[in-house]
Amino acid sequence: MGIRTGNEYIESLRDGRTIYVNGDRVKDVTAYPPFRGIVATLASLYDLQHSRRAQLTYPSPKTGHPVSASFMMAATPEEVAARVRAEEMRADHTFGLMGRLPDFCNALVTDFATASSYIGRKEPRYGDNIVRYYEDCRENDWCLTHTLVDPQIDRSKGPAEQPDPFAVLRVVRETDRGVIVRGAKMLSTLAPFANEMWVGPFYPRRPGEEAYTLCFAMPMDSPGMKFICREPFDAGRGTFDRPLSSRFDEEDALAIFDNVEVPYDRIFINGDIETFNGVMQQRIRGYTLLQAVIRGMVKLRFMAGLACHVAEAIGRTEAIHVQAQLGELIANAELVGGLVRAAAQEVTLGATQNMPNRALAATLWVMIPQCQMRAAEVIRQLSGSGMIMTPTEKDFANPEIAAYLEKYLQGKDIVARDRVQLFKLAWDMIGEPFGSRQLQYEWFYAGDPYFTRSRFYRSPIAGEFKKMVTRLLDGAGT
Numbered sequence: 001m002g003i004r005t006g007n008e009y010i011e012s013l014r015d016g017r018t019i020y021v022n023g024d025r026v027k028d029v030t031a032y033p034p035f036r037g038i039v040a041t042l043a044s045l046y047d048l049q050h051s052r053r054a055q056l057t058y059p060s061p062k063t064g065h066p067v068s069a070s071f072m073m074a075a076t077p078e079e080v081a082a083r084v085r086a087e088e089m090r091a092d093h094t095f096g097l098m099g100r101l102p103d104f105c106n107a108l109v110t111d112f113a114t115a116s117s118y119i120g121r122k123e124p125r126y127g128d129n130i131v132r133y134y135e136d137c138r139e140n141d142w143c144l145t146h147t148l149v150d151p152q153i154d155r156s157k158g159p160a161e162q163p164d165p166f167a168v169l170r171v172v173r174e175t176d177r178g179v180i181v182r183g184a185k186m187l188s189t190l191a192p193f194a195n196e197m198w199v200g201p202f203y204p205r206r207p208g209e210e211a212y213t214l215c216f217a218m219p220m221d222s223p224g225m226k227f228i229c230r231e232p233f234d235a236g237r238g239t240f241d242r243p244l245s246s247r248f249d250e251e252d253a254l255a256i257f258d259n260v261e262v263p264y265d266r267i268f269i270n271g272d273i274e275t276f277n278g279v280m281q282q283r284i285r286g287y288t289l290l291q292a293v294i295r296g297m298v299k300l301r302f303m304a305g306l307a308c309h310v311a312e313a314i315g316r317t318e319a320i321h322v323q324a325q326l327g328e329l330i331a332n333a334e335l336v337g338g339l340v341r342a343a344a345q346e347v348t349l350g351a352t353q354n355m356p357n358r359a360l361a362a363t364l365w366v367m368i369p370q371c372q373m374r375a376a377e378v379i380r381q382l383s384g385s386g387m388i389m390t391p392t393e394k395d396f397a398n399p400e401i402a403a404y405l406e407k408y409l410q411g412k413d414i415v416a417r418d419r420v421q422l423f424k425l426a427w428d429m430i431g432e433p434f435g436s437r438q439l440q441y442e443w444f445y446a447g448d449p450y451f452t453r454s455r456f457y458r459s460p461i462a463g464e465f466k467k468m469v470t471r472l473l474d475g476a477g478t
């Protein structure tokens with residue numbers, strides 16, 4: 001089949017999936033008003049693959065048909081550069097505002113497929129399954145969501161020690177066709193708009209947690225799979241009043257598995273703690289992290305551009321401290337851009353140490369969350385009251401007050417309507433539920449940042465750096 005059009009993608013979502021929003025079951029997610037904007041945005045990404053075929057696709061190794069570049073098992077510098085170009089173009093299309101573009105999970109399954117020999121080293125069928133599943137995703141151009149983390153409940157206890165040991169997703173029993181699983185996972189961004197659900201490893205499992213040690217994938221309309229969404233942010237306020245909420249709210253959901261039968265050919269890890277804990281740490285190529293840092297870079301550029309517009313609209317750019325704040329955001333985006341180039345080189349080499357690719361991981365786990373927080377802080381500080389006093393499109397349409405607005409809300413070299421629209425964008429970016437969720441997301445995007453940072457301390461890198469100190473104390477090199 002190869003790449004899909006936007007319309008084919010939209011049609012694929014009308015499959016009877018079980019989605020709840022605000023207490024109601026949503027029968028057709030494509031017709032549900034709060035979802036229309038994001039469905040259109042996602043569909044435009046699928047259409048983009050057709051209009052930019054040369055940049056966004058490559059020939060399927062199986063059929064020769066064009067398939068998404070986000071599935072490319074890039075190994076040479078040229079192939080990795082092609083992936084980077086494609087992912088940057090698609091992230092740019094959505095201004096870096098969608099953390100879970102389909103590209104993210106495409107990269108994830110590609111990473112897992114590159115680790116098929118590790119996954120299948122004890123039970124070869126699991127290695128075969130992941131390769132076949134990766135090919136299915138690529139050839140059908142499926143949109144995947146993923147859910148890795150256990151529901152919070154009581155974080156002082158492991159999944160098996162929770163008051164209800166069936167609260168966290170686990171195996172209940174085996175059948176002759178597969179395993180029955182029950183429990184929940186949290187969160188699942190993009191769930192209402194995906195074709196497939198990927199459940200995989202993230203936080204390590206401990207002995208005794210074998211029943212919770214699972215990696216599999218299932219279609220979104222599978223019997224027993226239910227998704228309870230958070231309140232959507234698009235309340236129908238339109239693109240002038242809510243430029244971002246109306247188009248980029250990718251949704252988040254609690255994923256519930258109510259006695260779901262997962263067929264054996266859809267299982268990649270089952271009860272094997274060593275493989276579960278090991279696969280993400282050292283055996284994958286790094287496409288997932290690479291896509292994530294590219295998306296983060298694009299958003300930092302967007303945030304820096306927004307901050308410049310805001311400062312210019314109110315004539316504040318003469319001040320050296322404002323220039324310094326803006327320069328810092330631009331420099332941060334550039335810094336991450338440089339790290340993307342270094343990271344691409346790491347992907348070419350493949351992860352060989354007992355640590356995911358080092359520059360990639362440091363960029364995603366440390367730099368990007370910090371830079372995102374900083375960019376939001378600078379936009380907030382620069383904008384003053386301008387971000388609050390943003391009348392609506394209807395106010396501008398009322399002749400009784402429009403003239404006042406035109407006069408009192410104009411900016412430096414910018415008419416009132418454009419200035420208000422700009423500040424509405426800034427408010428949607430950091431103040432509205434959409435923006436607040438973005439901040440929360442960026443901080444927890446790659447997991448709890450304290451956990452991910454601590455992995456550097458627990459890695460062999462800490463030993464390398466400590467050796468320098470020991471060398472000095474031992475009197476060497478002086």
Ligand SMILES: Cc1cc2nc3c(=O)[nH]c(=O)nc-3n(C[C@H](O)[C@H](O)[C@H](O)COP(=O)(O)OP(=O)(O)OC[C@H]3O[C@@H](n4cnc5c(N)ncnc54)[C@H](O)[C@@H]3O)c2cc1C
Pocket residue numbers: 100146147148149150151152155186187188189190252437440441444445446447448449450451
């Ligand atoms: C908007 C959004 C979208 C998301 N989308 C997805 C998705 O699509 N797929 C997916 O799999 N996940 C998703 N997540 C979940 C994300 O991966 C988790 O938020 C992240 O891994 C942190 O886990 P947690 O939320 O359970 O927080 P916790 O791990 O419970 O952390 C909460 C607090 O506890 C602190 N803490 C951690 N360990 C300790 C400790 N040992 N002692 C004391 N304090 C500690 C943390 O530092 C943090 O401050 C999403 C999250 C958000 C916010």
